[in-house]
Amino acid sequence: MNRLVSRRALLACALAGAPVLSLAQQPVFRITAIPDESPTELARKSAPLASYLSQRLGMKVEFTPVTDYAAAVEALVNKQVDLAWFGGFTFVQAHQRSGGKVLPLVQREEDEKFRSVFITTDEGIRSLADLKGKTMSFGSASSTSGHLMPRSFLLAAGLDPDRDLRRVAYSGAHDATVAAVASGRVDAGALNISVWEKLVADGKVDAKRVRVFFTTPAYYDYNWSVHADMPAARRAALLKAFLELSPGTPQGREILDLQRATRFIPTQVENYKGIESAARSAGLLK
Template sequence: MLKRTLALAAGLALSASAVLAQAADVLKVSAIPDEAPTELLRKFKPLGAYLEQQLGMKVEFTPVADYPAVVEALATDRIDLAWLGGFTFVQVRLKTGNAIPLVQREQDEKFTSKFISANPEVNSLQDLKGKTFAFGSISSTSGSLMPRYFMLQDGIKPEEFFSRVAYSGAHDATAAWVQAGKVDGGVLNASVWDKLVDSGKVDTAKVKVFATTPPYYDYNWTVRGTLDPALAEKIKLAFLALDPTNPAHKEILDLQAASRFIETKPENYQGIEEAARAAGLLK
């Protein structure tokens, strides 16, 4: 009986070890859903293949339903690496105390948001007073937090200034709402705006940019704080090695709307935290 018990225990231990070993061979990745899930998957596919080759391990991308889901997944070690906005990074960092931002796109040092409208009479925020307005997700840095912060700096309280404030959930959805006349104005990040214009998915004969925010830090790729430091370093070096003069790398960078990736650090997002507290989004 004792031998059978010991054999069973040993078998269970080996099975557990095998499961852990298998899990360690898979890098679990996600991203804030700031665009449609199909678009996120399309953008990630060549990057995921590149990371698999560089890291020598399987890379799996898992879309999530909303911004808080990414924060929770990183905080509970259910994903290893995530594409975050500045605000979601601050939320993860405050929740875990040890999430590590590895890299950001070069333009994320000076990111901006675009205010748009399809009303030809709208040439400033003041022209939208008493009209309807759309942010993206309430947890979006560029689609909600920073535009709201700059509005407050100018003495504009959105819920009092506009007749109705809505949240579209994503940058491309905000542009679609404005173009369709569902709202009189909206705000989205500059990178998505440029992509929508370049791809013809927004009609600039109907929708125009009438204002741009001051610059701020935004997106980054962050790993959970409990990830093996050696693996985290390999991930960082893989991003930094992406070379725009290499055609295969340029395809990856173009899909990420990146000229190149550069290192980043938690201190870069202190201003985002201060803005979130000023806007009442952090207690």
Template sequence: MLHNRVPHILKRLAAIVLLGLACVAAVHAQDVLRVSAIPDEAPTELQRKFAPLGKYLEKATGMKVKFVPVTDYAAVVESLATGKIDMAWLGGFTYVQSKLRTNGATIPIVQRQEDATFTSKFITANPKIKALTDLKGHTFVFGAPSSTSGHLMPRYFLLRAGIDPDRDFRTVAYSGAHDATAAFVQSGRADAGVLNASVWDKLVEQHKVDPDKVRVFAVTPPFYDYNWTVRGGLDPALRKTLTDAFLRLDPRNPEQKQILALQRTVKYIPTQPENYAGIEAAARTAGLIK
């Protein structure tokens, strides 16, 4: 009788062991915080900017922090929606897309203080272009199609000024990233373009663009833009730990000053979904979401 029960007992033991291993694997998986960012700059630059911040977040959370690069903006949205990443650096429009994709599950937690009044700069090397109305009939380059500051808001403000890029420009191109847009204009591949103010300032500081050749001829009104967003279902305690870690960053601390400088800010502030209602409205007006 006992002999007949042995296989059954062994099967139950095997099931218990497998269940235990699955639980251990699940706990182990939660020890890694997977972070990504919209690819609005070159991949090497994104990695350089994130490296010290990643180490800081490891200390703050006690977790291993892994940066997960993506190929395009849509991949960040989809990765947040499917739980492949836990947190991402998004533009305002990308956050709106993630909110719609997840029925409001994704949560923006912090933004740089500059992101509450962000702007985009229109640039050209053509001396005949001095105002937005002078763009008609010229070639123009945006950043990525899903970029807030490299496409959506500039397009929205152009439409408000009575200029339809698809109708009034000779050609419209998409460079894919802000630094690439500057390169397009500086090399003469486009008569004019638009990129976010922060990247423009950085390119000038790093002498990667010559302001004597390429100049800013118009600036958009301010709008809400970038933020750090977490996926739906992330442990609320971890979400609070991450939020607090960003808000604690202090420029008086030399190590943290470097982190903030790479992120081009001196302070993070809390943010909330309501801040991006204007971005969603602009996207609907521009026909970029239905």
């Protein structure tokens, strides 16, 4: 049906004497995501979503990878992309950097009560207090679930990572943190609970050797964000597309499974005030 409509529209333009855009000239809707997992995994997760959004928006949709978290922020702030997958902290940074122009659109239902896990292979580590004098890896310095929130819970437990740990490393991604712990390069690590559960389910980590010794309290985390300058009609169509993703259809089930989501729900700036406060308390946001 979409192809038929497109052909009719092109024919109408031709008959009216209007210029017809080539495929190369047609507008492209660009999406990106913080690189919290390997590039191959991000590409695998994005492909079905891009195809679905292309159908719903009636335009070509492309995934644009970025090198780091800061690049994802700058891409949306500068409108080089139209939609970005942010962690809670990355969203706070983008919201601040844009003067309030970057807005959260939807989050997974799971992101209302997200958690991080601390993992180790060291039998002597049973609590956060046992990390004193140990080596530890976070993910990216800008990661909510791989750095900011784990750091804030360590501080709340009376442990300053920079003062009380022997060494702090930054792996750059959640799966890289697991690899660092599993290989013995560090004594412990902190990461996103959904990535941990996926790696265990896929048999990519030996859960008998690498174990969770602390799970954080819940907090708000990830969202898909847009720029406030996006046309209202397009933003409404985008919101509707996400909200109508259903596990009851093969396409919806595939996308939701890859996104590790039960469903998507609307979200708002206020949901991330706790993340902002934690970032300021940890000295990671001015």
